[in-house]
Amino acid sequence: MSRRVFPLLIAVALLASACGGDTTATTTGVQVPTQAVADWLDAVEALDLPTLSTIVVDGSLALVMGIENDLPLDQLAALLDGGVPVDVEEAYWRSFRDEFAAFAGRPISTLTVGDADEFEAEGVTYAAVEVFGTGGATSVVIVRRDPTSGWAVDPVATLAPGFIGPLRREFENLPGGTAGESVTAAYRAFVSPSLWAALGSGAFDDTFAREALSLIEEIDASGA
Numbered sequence: 001m002s003r004r005v006f007p008l009l010i011a012v013a014l015l016a017s018a019c020g021g022d023t024t025a026t027t028t029g030v031q032v033p034t035q036a037v038a039d040w041l042d043a044v045e046a047l048d049l050p051t052l053s054t055i056v057v058d059g060s061l062a063l064v065m066g067i068e069n070d071l072p073l074d075q076l077a078a079l080l081d082g083g084v085p086v087d088v089e090e091a092y093w094r095s096f097r098d099e100f101a102a103f104a105g106r107p108i109s110t111l112t113v114g115d116a117d118e119f120e121a122e123g124v125t126y127a128a129v130e131v132f133g134t135g136g137a138t139s140v141v142i143v144r145r146d147p148t149s150g151w152a153v154d155p156v157a158t159l160a161p162g163f164i165g166p167l168r169r170e171f172e173n174l175p176g177g178t179a180g181e182s183v184t185a186a187y188r189a190f191v192s193p194s195l196w197a198a199l200g201s202g203a204f205d206d207t208f209a210r211e212a213l214s215l216i217e218e219i220d221a222s223g224a
Contacts, residue, residue: 171191
C-alpha cells in the first residue's frame with residue numbers, strides 16, 4: 001500500500017505555512033462547521049469510528065482510500081457500492097493519525113480549529129475551516145452541509161490541490177463495464193461537487209483552478 005496522502009498533505013500545508021463560525025440549523029448532526037472539524041480531529045485521535053462514520057462524507061472517503069492505495073478497480077467499486085468495512089476504516093484512520101504525527105512531529109490532537117468561512121458552490125453550502133498548528137501554521141479543512149445530517153468533512157475538497165493528479169489519472173484510465181460505471185458515477189456524485197467546493201473556497205491557486213475545471217468538464221462529459 002502507498003503512504004496515505006490525506007495526513008501528509010495536511011501536515012505539509014501546516015509546516016510550509018509555519019516556514020513562510022456561525023451556527024446553521026439542521027435537523028440532526030453537527031450544526032456548526034468548526035465543531036465538525038474539532039469533532040473529526042478528536043475522533044481521529046481516539047479512533048472513534050462511530051463519530052468518524054458520520055462526520056466524514058462517506059463516498060468521498062472511499063474514493064480517497066481507494067486511489068491512495070492503488071486498489072484494483074473492482075475493489076474500489078466495492079467500497080463505493082457497499083461502504084468501507086469497519087476493519088478497513090479503522091486501519092485507515094489509525095494510519096492517518098500515526099503518519100500525521102510522524103511527519104509533523106506532533107499528534108493531530110495539538111491542532112487548533114479557527115474560524116469558518118461559509119460559501120455556496122453549485123447550490124450546496126460549504127465552509128472552509130482554518131486549522132492551526134504550533135507556531136501559527138495554518139491549513140484549511142473543507143466541510144459540507146447536508147440539510148438533514150449536518151456538517152461533515154469533505155476529504156476530496158480538502159485534498160483537492162495535491163490530489164487532482166491522482167484523481168485525473170484514475171478517471172482517465174477507467175474502463176467500461178459495471179465497475180468502471182460505478183466509479184464514474186462516484187466521480188459525478190462526489191468529485192465534481194468537491195472540486196467546485198475547493199474552487200469556491202478561494203483557498204487555492206490559479207494552476208489548481210485550471211486543472212480542476214478541466215477535470216470537471218471531463219466528468220460532466222461522461223454523463224452526457
